[in-house]
Amino acid sequence: MFTIFITSLCLILIAASLRQIFNSLEHDHKIFSFQVFLSILLLYMIIMTGFGMIYLCFITQGIPVYMDSSHTQPLPWMEEMGRSMYFSGMTLFTVGYGDMIPIGAGRWIVILEAMVGYSLPAALVIKVWQNVHHGER
Template sequence: MIIIAITTMSLILIAGSLRQIFASLEFEHKIFSFQLFLSILLLYTIVMIGFAIIYVSLIEHGVMVYQEAGQFEPLHWKEEIARSMYFSGVTLFTVGYGEMVPVGVGRWIAIFEAMIGYSLPAALVAKVWQHYKIEH
């Protein structure tokens, strides 16, 4: 039950962050600003941490979500958090170094996270361009 609560809270945080960045673009009067850059950076950080929390909570409840080459035993929870943050970042930015692969339900979560990471820049550019075209 706790895993569902943690996952739900993480997804709400991610969705709220995504909504906030697009809502804040409505009030920008420049095509790009330092504030927008920091907002995007914060958004990516929140999404990365949110998915890392989902991965850690699943792992702590015995669900395998990723596997590291040569690493088969579970780590201490602090090390698992760092490993989940790394896996989340590599997935979000669609880097995929290859030493960690999603398994089981982690495949579907990783697909969803990569989809956000891949489509977010295009969506932001389209939103800024649309706003710019309306003003000019």
């Protein structure tokens, strides 16, 4: 039950952050600004942290979501949080060094996170392009 609550809360936070960045781009008529850059950076941090917390929540409940080649035993909470954040970042930015791989339920969570990480830059470019062309009319 705890896992479902935390997962839902993180997904709601991620969705709200995505909605906020697109709304701010709609009302900001500049193509790019330092504020937009910081907003996008913050958005990525929220998404990475949110999914990292989801992975950590599953792991603390005894549900494996990734396998780390360097550690076979569970780590203390703070170290496990670091691993979860690292795994989330590598997934979000579709880097995937190969030192950690998704397993079990983690495979489905990874697909969702990778879709967000892969489609977000394209969606942001399209949104800015639409705003520029609507401003010309």
